[in-house]
Amino acid sequence: MTSPSKNAAHYGLAWLALILATLAGLAWWWQIGRPVDLPDAPSARIACVSYAPFRKPGETPFNTHFVMTPERIDEDLHALSQRFDCVRTYSQGHGLAAVPAIAARYHMQVLMGIWLGSEVKENEKEIELGIATAKANPKTIRGVIVGNEVLLRGDLSPRRLTEYIRRVRAAVPTTIPVTYADVWQDWLRYPQMASVVDFITMHILPYWEDNPVAAIDAVHHVEDVYARMQHMFPGKQLMIGETGWPSAGRLRRSAEPSLVDEALYLRAFLRYAADVHMPYNVIETFDQPWKRAQEGTVGGYWGIFDTHAQPKFPMLGPVTEEPHWWLGWLAGAVCAVAFAMVGAWRRSWRGIRGWLALLLAGFAAGTSAAWQLRQMMFACEWWWQWLLSAVCLVGALVIATALARRIAGHMADHHDHSEPAQWWRFGALFALVLYDILLAFDGRYMDFPMGLFLLPCVAYGMFGLLTHELSMPSAEQRFLACIGPILAIAPVVQEAGMNKVTWLWLGLNLAIAVPILVAWRCHAVRLQPHEAQAADQ
Known part of the structure; x- marks a missing residue:
């Protein structure tokens, strides 16, 4: 009892x-629901941002039959030109080969991507189309990125990737620099790739690190990585090809996806990039619902704009997580x-x-x-x-x-x-x-x-x-x-x-x-x- x-x-x-x-x-x-006071960004304008137009229900790059219309791309780039000077693309398929020509209408530049994977035939199509697009738009294309995180995924060997990069380098106008993009750890793992490219494009995503970093400390992490890469590759131009923060999803250690943290990180990063005059690209323009299937909830919420093309937060003043x-x-x-x-x-x-x-x-x-x-x-x-x-x-x-x-x-x-x-x-x-x-x-x-x-x-x-x-x-x-x-x-x-x-x-x-x-x-x-x-x- x-x-x-x-x-x-x-x-x-x-x-x-x-x-x-x-x-x-x-x-x-x-x-x-409380407004959070954050330091302001130096400007609401951003130098370059990743552009993938797959933001509406059912739109996904995995659908090989889906083609984005030039009208839709024109609509997007017209709106983006008010905030961004440049967009980065990742592939030539799905109608994205039209991006450089349309971007020229709005005086924007393009970091043009050529997607590489494990399928030889698909790689050949991408490279041929990418070379043709670069030749047709030499003044608009800021650089050609041959492959994105190919070594990280293990789709190609460094030797095979090098062959593709050299092939594109030999074919596109000499005024257009050629590079390869991967996480910064893989540049340290395969340092020989630096001799193949005109500049190094590295991804620094503090949320996705093996040891995730909280948003408040994330820019300090970027500074440390940037200094380490400069020491590793002296004299080589460096560009941050992807950096950003998710606004929703699961917590990883002390790295919390939230609207406030996304605004906090981007504002702090933009101040840092402006101080050191560093070339960069932010990921990404729009939230991408299709990424949830690969990366969980967090994958769909890296955008500066939501799926309706509306800004998710201001670059000046306080930010509220849930109005x-x-x-x-x-x-x-x-x-x-x-x-x-x-x-x-x-x-x-x-x-x-x-x-x-x-x-x-x-x-x-x-x-x-x-x-x-x-x-x-x-x-x-x-x-x-x-x-x-x-x-x-x-x-x-x-x-x-x-x-x-x-x-x-x-x-x-x-x-x-x-x-x-x-x-x-x-x-x-x-x-x-x-x-x-x-x-x-x-x-x-x-x-x-x-x-x-x-x-x-x-x-x-x-x-x-x-x-x-x-x-x-x-x-x-x-x-x-x-x-x-x-x-x-x-x-x-x-x-x-x-x-x-x-x-x-x-x-x-x-x-x-x-x-x-x-x-x-x-x-x-x-x-x-x-x-x-x-x-x-």
């Missing part, structure tokens, strides 16, 4: 958890009322404490569900992704609501030990452990759906704190409760303990697992005297 003092402590912890969950929901939404932050509070208020209404149905308890518990639980659940809906707006592209996410979120809300009814009864001193069907908890555990497995073994590009799993995990954690299960948890639940927290440790280790989200994720695993493990131990202890008595008889 549990002592009264122990019960009082559990009730105190339950009230504390409810209050903290509510305050967390209030504070998180308020915080992302509609009050919708999170509204969702909390709506859910608080809904939880109270559901809790009032056939209730067997009385007292203000029960109502207060329902309102607090409902508000916390509403702000959490709103967080997940916001996440879905960034992450979901296809109808089936919306459907699957919506079904999971509704299921989580149903579990949270059902448990909130029982938690409210306990808070009102009505000791009802009934709980929802066991398969509800098994389903939540199974989904959580399945996601744990994906994060542990292939989680580089996966988001943490905190808003979704907060609902069942915290609700079952509080329910377990207030009750003592009458029956032994099933073997399946005991297994999942053991394996989940172990798997959840993997992301913490992989992120070197620097990612705050991985710790919260581990906390969710423990919240739902610990009550099961405690019940398992308690029932095992109760069975021992009976087993001993049976042995004596």
